[in-house]
Amino acid sequence: MIIDANTHITESGQWFQTPHDASIERLREEIQRAGIDLALVVPLPKTIDPQRQHALLREEQRMFSAETFIPASFPTPEEAVNAFHAKFANLPTTFVKFHNRFGEYHPEDDRFYAVIEANDALNS
Numbered sequence: 001m002i003i004d005a006n007t008h009i010t011e012s013g014q015w016f017q018t019p020h021d022a023s024i025e026r027l028r029e030e031i032q033r034a035g036i037d038l039a040l041v042v043p044l045p046k047t048i049d050p051q052r053q054h055a056l057l058r059e060e061q062r063m064f065s066a067e068t069f070i071p072a073s074f075p076t077p078e079e080a081v082n083a084f085h086a087k088f089a090n091l092p093t094t095f096v097k098f099h100n101r102f103g104e105y106h107p108e109d110d111r112f113y114a115v116i117e118a119n120d121a122l123n124s
Helices: 024-034 050-057 077-088 110-122
Strands: 003-007 038-041 063-065
Touching: 003 024, 024 038, 024 063, 050 063, 077 110
Parallel strands: 003 038, 038 063
Antiparallel strands: none
């Protein structure tokens, strides 16, 4: 099985300020052309709302919608952990991308570390 673990679509189909096609249709075509069995589609902050992406991919057989979480959206590590728990604690196994560049935080941010520890404790 071949899995492309880091694909993206955008709401508009435009890839930022370029002429590149980031539509769901193009991704579907590229998956087929390349013989990919499954694509993990990661919503990039400020390009598509994660809930909208989930809705667009709901019927897709070869695309799985991942999640994005930005710990730096919260003032404290405790608030980031609480928000992470509220969003993910009761879900089945989910792929979550912590995209520090798009989320505009340093990978050594205390909020990120706190959320990673909370994630590790979910299955305990």
